[in-house]
Each structure stands twice: as structure tokens, then as C-alpha cells.
Amino acid sequence: MEKASKIYIAGHTGMVGSAIVRNLKANGFSNLVFRASGELDLKDQKAVAGFFETEKPEYVFLAAAKVGGIEANNTYRGQFLYENLMIQSNIIHQSYVHGVKKLLFLASSCIYPKMAPQPIKEEYLLTGALEPTNEPYAIAKIAGLKMCENYNLQYGCNFISVMPTNLYGPNDNYDLKNSHVLPALLRKFHEAKVNNKDSVEVWGSGSPRREFLYVDDLAEACFHLMQTYHGNVSVNIGTGKDISIKELAQLIKRITGFKGEIEWNTKKPDGTPRKLLDVSLINSLGWKYSTGLEEGISLTYADKFLN
Numbered sequence: 001m002e003k004a005s006k007i008y009i010a011g012h013t014g015m016v017g018s019a020i021v022r023n024l025k026a027n028g029f030s031n032l033v034f035r036a037s038g039e040l041d042l043k044d045q046k047a048v049a050g051f052f053e054t055e056k057p058e059y060v061f062l063a064a065a066k067v068g069g070i071e072a073n074n075t076y077r078g079q080f081l082y083e084n085l086m087i088q089s090n091i092i093h094q095s096y097v098h099g100v101k102k103l104l105f106l107a108s109s110c111i112y113p114k115m116a117p118q119p120i121k122e123e124y125l126l127t128g129a130l131e132p133t134n135e136p137y138a139i140a141k142i143a144g145l146k147m148c149e150n151y152n153l154q155y156g157c158n159f160i161s162v163m164p165t166n167l168y169g170p171n172d173n174y175d176l177k178n179s180h181v182l183p184a185l186l187r188k189f190h191e192a193k194v195n196n197k198d199s200v201e202v203w204g205s206g207s208p209r210r211e212f213l214y215v216d217d218l219a220e221a222c223f224h225l226m227q228t229y230h231g232n233v234s235v236n237i238g239t240g241k242d243i244s245i246k247e248l249a250q251l252i253k254r255i256t257g258f259k260g261e262i263e264w265n266t267k268k269p270d271g272t273p274r275k276l277l278d279v280s281l282i283n284s285l286g287w288k289y290s291t292g293l294e295e296g297i298s299l300t301y302a303d304k305f306l307n
């Protein structure tokens with residue numbers, strides 16, 4: 001990408017899309033194109049074709065998607081499959097039709113097999129059954145990265161895809177019905193503190209281990225890969241370090257300043273015992289995370305709750 005290149009960021013209001021916009025601006029790119037979802041529904045094939053015809057972007061970051069936590073994924077199964085297939089197919093296909101020079105597609109680490117060996121290497125994709133609760137989302141994402149791969153093979157496109165671990169940071173979703181674990185805990189502990197509650201209930205036993213990456217680090221990784229990587233392997237992006245939910249809850253309790261107790265609701269399911277990405281490929285490509293978990297959570301907490 002050149003500084004004057006025309007770059008379309010799909011999903012620019014979301015957590016990932018807004019971090020990519022911050023990153024591009026910080027790196028001196030200003031010819032950026034966006035459309036709010038109210039203006040351009042990316043599920044609408046004709047509208048997306050018209051947008052590409054008018055704007056003719058040279059580069060595309062595909063960060064628009066229907067995203068949610070375990071409950072939303074499991075409840076709105078049809079919608080997760082349909083909306084993600086439509087959004088990504090429309091953008092990837094129109095990027096091919098209009099000669100986009102390079103596209104980066106955001107897949108997700110939750111599309112690896114449920115029982116994948118840990119840490120998860122890129123080659124474990126499609127080697128086993130998926131986690132049933134997010135199977136529709138995973139199937140859509142797998143279709144997206146396979147579409148990139150096969151458009152490269154058939155049409156000579158330069159479309160890459162990435163598999164980020166769990167992300168957190170500014171512009172995350174804090175709605176307790178469909179948020180991910182880290183923002184949900186931040187909100188619960190913050191509200192318990194301001195309302196002088198004695199305890200906070202946390203779902204599960206606290207023993208599962210998860211990996212978390214600050215979203216601005218993810219944006220830097222996407223920028224780096226957009227500038228340097230060409231290939232059909234969907235690249236893992238993470239820290240390579242995990243933490244138990246118990247340790248995470250204690251860290252968030254400390255950061256928010258909540259003084260009460262943590263109550264573990266062991267009637268709620270724990271999910272997969274461990275999910276950690278093998279990040280040797282992206283490290284060998286010249287990128288490593290820079291924001292530690294405590295620093296990242298403190299930045300996120302200040303951004304959302306202390307301003």
C-alpha cells in the first residue's frame with residue numbers, strides 16, 4: 001500500500017475496523033473509504049456491487065461481520081451463517097470483479113476444531129469437528145477464507161486471511177447478552193464497584209485458559225501482513241500466552257478496584273478447557289504483540305468507564 005492508496009475498511013465502526021482505521025491514520029494513510037451499515041447493507045449484493053463500481057478501492061480490510069459471544073452464536077444460528085456468508089461473499093467477489101490489489105479477511109481462532117491440540121497451529125484447520133455452539137459462524141468464516149484462497153488459485157487474486165485470538169480494547173461490545181468474556185467481566189466488576197455490591201458472579205469454574213490480544217496490536221499485525229505477506233495460509237494472530245479465567249477475573253477485579261468477593265457459578269458451562277494459538281508463523285514473519293494484558297485491560301477500562 002502507498003500512502004495515497006484508496007483503502008476501504010468494511011466494518012469501520014466495529015472494534016477491529018476502528019482499530020484498523022486508527023492504525024492506518026497513524027501510519028500516514030488518509031485516502032480511506034467507509035460506509036455505515038445504515039448507508040450500505042453489506043448483505044445486499046447489488047448495493048455492494050454499486051459501491052465498488054463507484055469507489056473502486058485499491059485495498060480492502062474486511063472487518064465487517066455479525067459477531068457475538070457464545071449465547072448469541074448459539075441462539076441466532078441461522079442469522080450468523082446467513083449474514084456472514086452474504087457480507088464476506090459480496091465483498092470478496094466484488095473485490096475480484098473490480099481488481100482490488102489486495103484484501104485482508106478477518107477470520108477467527110474459534111473456527112479451529114473443538115479438540116485441536118494446543119497450541120493450535122494453522123495446519124489444524126479442518127482436521128476435526130467444530131465447537132457446536134458456534135458451528136454456523138465457523139462454517140461461514142471457513143467459507144470466507146477458502147473463498148480468498150480459491151480466488152487466489154483460480155483468478156490470481158492477492159487475498160489473505162488471518163485468525164485472531166480473543167480480542168479486547170476500545171469499541172468492544174459490553175452488552176451482557178452477547179458480549180465476550182473480557183468486556184463482560186469488566187462491566188460486571190465496574191458496576192459492582194460503583195453500586196457497592198458485596199460480590200460478583202462469574203460463570204463456570206474459572207479453570208479454562210484463554211488467550212487475549214489488545215485490538216490495536218491486532219491492527220498493527222494486519223497492517224504488517226497487508227504490507228509483507230502473500231500466501232494461502234490463514235495466519236494466526238495472538239500473544240502465544242494464555243491465562244485462566246480465574247486469574248483474569250482477579251486481574252480485572254484489581255484494575256477496576258472492586259473490593260468484594262468473586263462467586264463462581266459452576267452450574268454454567270466452562271466450554272473448551274484451553275484455547276491457545278501457535279504464533280510461530282506470524283513471529284517468523286516479523287510481528288510480535290506489544291501490549292501486555294494488564295496494560296491493555298487498564299487502557300480499555302479507562303477508555304470505556306473512566307472518561
Ligand SMILES: NC(=O)c1ccc[n+]([C@@H]2O[C@H](COP(=O)([O-])OP(=O)(O)OC[C@H]3O[C@@H](n4cnc5c(N)ncnc54)[C@H](OP(=O)(O)O)[C@@H]3O)[C@@H](O)[C@H]2O)c1
Pocket residue numbers: 010011012013014015016017036037038040041042043062063064065066067087106107108109163164165166167168171172173180
Ligand atoms: N472480537 C473478537 O474477539 C474477534 C476475534 C477474532 C476475530 N474477530 C473478527 O474480526 C471481525 C470484526 O469483529 P469486531 O469484534 O470488530 O465486530 P463488531 O465490533 O461487532 O463490528 C462489526 C462491524 O461490522 C459491521 N456490520 C455488521 N453487519 C453489517 C452489514 N450487514 N452491513 C454493513 N456493516 C455491517 C458493523 O456495523 P454496525 O455496527 O453499523 O452494525 C460493525 O462496523 C469479525 O470478522 C470477527 O470475526 C473478532
